[in-house]
Amino acid sequence: MRYIDLHCDTLTRALELGARDMLSLPEAMLDVRRLRAAGALGQVFAVYFPPRSELRRRFGMDDEAFFCACAKIYHNTFGRSRSPRGFAHFVSGRADPPAFFPVLSLEDGRILSGKPGNIARFRDLGVQLITLTWNEPNCLGFPCSSDARIMERGLTPFGIDAVWEMNRRGVAVDVSHLSDGGFWDVLRHSERPFLASHSNARAVHKHPRNLTDDMLRAIARRGGIVGLNFAPSISGTGGSEQLLRHARHILRVGGEDILALGSDLDGFQESSELCSARHIAALPEYFHGSGFSCDATEKLAYRNALRFFEDVCD
Ligand SMILES: [Zn+2]
Numbered sequence: 001m002r003y004i005d006l007h008c009d010t011l012t013r014a015l016e017l018g019a020r021d022m023l024s025l026p027e028a029m030l031d032v033r034r035l036r037a038a039g040a041l042g043q044v045f046a047v048y049f050p051p052r053s054e055l056r057r058r059f060g061m062d063d064e065a066f067f068c069a070c071a072k073i074y075h076n077t078f079g080r081s082r083s084p085r086g087f088a089h090f091v092s093g094r095a096d097p098p099a100f101f102p103v104l105s106l107e108d109g110r111i112l113s114g115k116p117g118n119i120a121r122f123r124d125l126g127v128q129l130i131t132l133t134w135n136e137p138n139c140l141g142f143p144c145s146s147d148a149r150i151m152e153r154g155l156t157p158f159g160i161d162a163v164w165e166m167n168r169r170g171v172a173v174d175v176s177h178l179s180d181g182g183f184w185d186v187l188r189h190s191e192r193p194f195l196a197s198h199s200n201a202r203a204v205h206k207h208p209r210n211l212t213d214d215m216l217r218a219i220a221r222r223g224g225i226v227g228l229n230f231a232p233s234i235s236g237t238g239g240s241e242q243l244l245r246h247a248r249h250i251l252r253v254g255g256e257d258i259l260a261l262g263s264d265l266d267g268f269q270e271s272s273e274l275c276s277a278r279h280i281a282a283l284p285e286y287f288h289g290s291g292f293s294c295d296a297t298e299k300l301a302y303r304n305a306l307r308f309f310e311d312v313c314d
Pocket residue numbers: 107177198267
């Protein structure tokens with residue numbers, strides 16, 4: 001089945017492998033050849049920033065140099081065209097589905113360095129989605145944490161301005177990895193739908209990276225989406241059965257309009273039965289065989305994600 005995946009770390013993996021592009025990366029979990037073979041309609045590629053000390057040690061780069069190196073791989077792979085222009089035509093049925101559209105994202109907004117002007121700059125460089133934090137505090141806010149004092153902290157004043165500016169510039173706001181306090185601040189300040197690109201349900205697996213039922217309901221009311229994360233540590237046990245549990249719960253609490261896919265491939269090292277593009281493509285069919293209606297299955301596979309990008313990245 002055609003599908004859209006809201007998160008992978010293949011770009012960082014490609015840089016690590018010394019590749020020039022992502023057309024064929026046999027050592028990675030994904031590459032364009034396998035995405036096309038699996039019928040992917042869209043894939044979000046994150047520039048995942050390792051902690052600064054690790055960035056220096058492993059890549060000998062600062063944040064800006066690292067972003068440029070990843071963006072170069074992205075543009076070597078896909079050219080410089082801005083893909084989401086085609087969203088509206090496809091959603092409204094006026095055009096055939098594009099063969100494939102890529103989306104560039106930042107995983108960790110720390111590179112914004114507290115400067116609102118950087119949002120327009122990165123938008124012009126092709127970034128259409130920003131995951132506000134990773135696992136460390138940054139200029140935007142605080143990460144999710146098992147430490148309640150960190151978990152309850154909200155966005156910084158710059159984080160609030162940044163959400164507003166991202167709304168204005170058509171850059172999607174991503175709350176995956178964000179603290180609970182930050183989540184509620186995004187809800188308070190974002191005028192547009194926002195997403196959790198790669199998070200599951202906390203009621204199914206109690207992990208700070210996952211979303212509470214109240215959060216799922218809030219995302220649903222705001223027209224946002226939630227991408228199911230395949231990483232065994234985040235889903236609980238890994239595997240399609242466990243993801244079905246998360247999907248059923250999210251569907252029950254937030255409805256069928258919020259479910260999407262956010263595999264996190266190339267972002268985890270644990271071994272998992274779900275570790276390739278064809279596994280992402282097979283998951284909606286497995287859900288359908290387990291009782292998901294045709295409509296709910298298609299929405300989860302790609303329609304919700306298309307609707308979201310059409311709403312946000314205009
Ligand atoms: Zn992540």
